Amino acid sequence: MGILAKKKKRAGAEIPTSSMADIAFLLLIFFLVTTTIDVDTGIGMTLPPEPDETTPPPPVADRNMLKILINAQGQVLLEDLPSSVGQIRNEVLAHVQNNGADPRYSDSPGKAVVSIKTDRLTPYNLYIQTMDEVWMAYFEIWDTEARSMGFASYVEYRADLEDPNENEIRDKWPAQVSLAEPDPGN
Amino acid sequence: MAHFTKKSKAKPEISTASLPDIIFMLLIFFMVTTVLREQEVQVRTILPQAEALTKIEQKRYVSYVWMGPEKLRGNAVGDTKVQIDDAIIEDLVNIRSIMYRKLTEQPRLIVSLRVDEESEMGIVTDVHGELRKAGTLRISYSSRRDISNM
Numbered sequence: 001m002g003i004l005a006k007k008k009k010r011a012g013a014e015i016p017t018s019s020m021a022d023i024a025f026l027l028l029i030f031f032l033v034t035t036t037i038d039v040d041t042g043i044g045m046t047l048p049p050e051p052d053e054t055t056p057p058p059p060v061a062d063r064n065m066l067k068i069l070i071n072a073q074g075q076v077l078l079e080d081l082p083s084s085v086g087q088i089r090n091e092v093l094a095h096v097q098n099n100g101a102d103p104r105y106s107d108s109p110g111k112a113v114v115s116i117k118t119d120r121l122t123p124y125n126l127y128i129q130t131m132d133e134v135w136m137a138y139f140e141i142w143d144t145e146a147r148s149m150g151f152a153s154y155v156e157y158r159a160d161l162e163d164p165n166e167n168e169i170r171d172k173w174p175a176q177v178s179l180a181e182p183d184p185g186n
Numbered sequence: 187m188a189h190f191t192k193k194s195k196a197k198p199e200i201s202t203a204s205l206p207d208i209i210f211m212l213l214i215f216f217m218v219t220t221v222l223r224e225q226e227v228q229v230r231t232i233l234p235q236a237e238a239l240t241k242i243e244q245k246r247y248v249s250y251v252w253m254g255p256e257k258l259r260g261n262a263v264g265d266t267k268v269q270i271d272d273a274i275i276e277d278l279v280n281i282r283s284i285m286y287r288k289l290t291e292q293p294r295l296i297v298s299l300r301v302d303e304e305s306e307m308g309i310v311t312d313v314h315g316e317l318r319k320a321g322t323l324r325i326s327y328s329s330r331r332d333i334s335n336m
Contacts, residue, residue: 135238
């Protein structure tokens with residue numbers, strides 16, 4: 001009888017769980033403080049792959065290439081004509097949406113290439129402005145296309161896609177921005 | 187009727203038994219979203235402003251490359267340097283091996299270039315060349331939203 005009573009006492013031992021919430025709170029506050037939920041934003045690009053010495057780059061007809069040149073002084077040359085950053089967007093729009101109408105611009109959207117060439121001394125700020133204008137032109141085209149398909153904007157269309165690789169708008173209007181090798185600075 | 191009045195007299199109390207579970211849930215959320223390692227940036231990077239921005243939601247894919255004038259003592263700045271992770275890269279050729287290693291660890295790597303707006307294109311072009319040799323072709327020119335246009 002005495003042995004049985006002893007056993008009962010031992011079974012009653014329990015770990016106190018009342019402080020569990022406090023411990024969890026402490027950890028929670030630590031992670032709350034250290035978390036940063038800021039999202040990095042930027043102009044996305046895909047660099048061309050490293051050129052292969054045996055295979056030359058595919059030839060691009062002169063009319064399909066929109067040449068943008070920015071020199072060290074920050075002057076813009078659009079298709080060999082002096083211009084400004086503000087004019088780039090309209091020029092890109094005209095170039096990509098030409099569809100062979102104007103002989104100075106591209107044959108078709110799929111063939112249109114925008115080439116950006118800089119000098120080693122070109123200010124980075126100006127390069128970003130140029131990039132921005134070129135990409136805004138493409139965004140404008142994509143937005144128009146998305147609206148014709150019944151979406152509010154291109155962003156909404158892309159959010160609606162199941163497979164991001166099956167992007168009809170981008171297949172129709174591919175953004176082909178090429179970075180030309182810069183001239184060695186003086 | 188007597189039964190009902192008796193029951194309502196009982197002291198109402200909110201059960202706190204599920205409190206730890208709620209807190210744990212929150213805890214796990216913040217643990218998952220936290221990126222612990224914050225690097226100390228040794229170069230000045232005032233980002234340029236742009237409009238055509240895209241968000242990089244997957245922070246785990248991103249690797250940063252900082253470019254800008256090196257921060258010196260006080261408010262002075264030195265020559266333009268490139269920083270990856272915690273170290274300033276003196277010889278740009280090293281970027282190739284660093285980025286190649288990162289790419290093998292994370293095949294969907296996006297390189298975010300955080301370049302000071304007063305830099306010149308020369309160093310950016312050099313880094314482009316190294317990234318192309320490493321095969322890390324997805325890049326992003328980190329920029330701020332232009333506040334004046336909003």
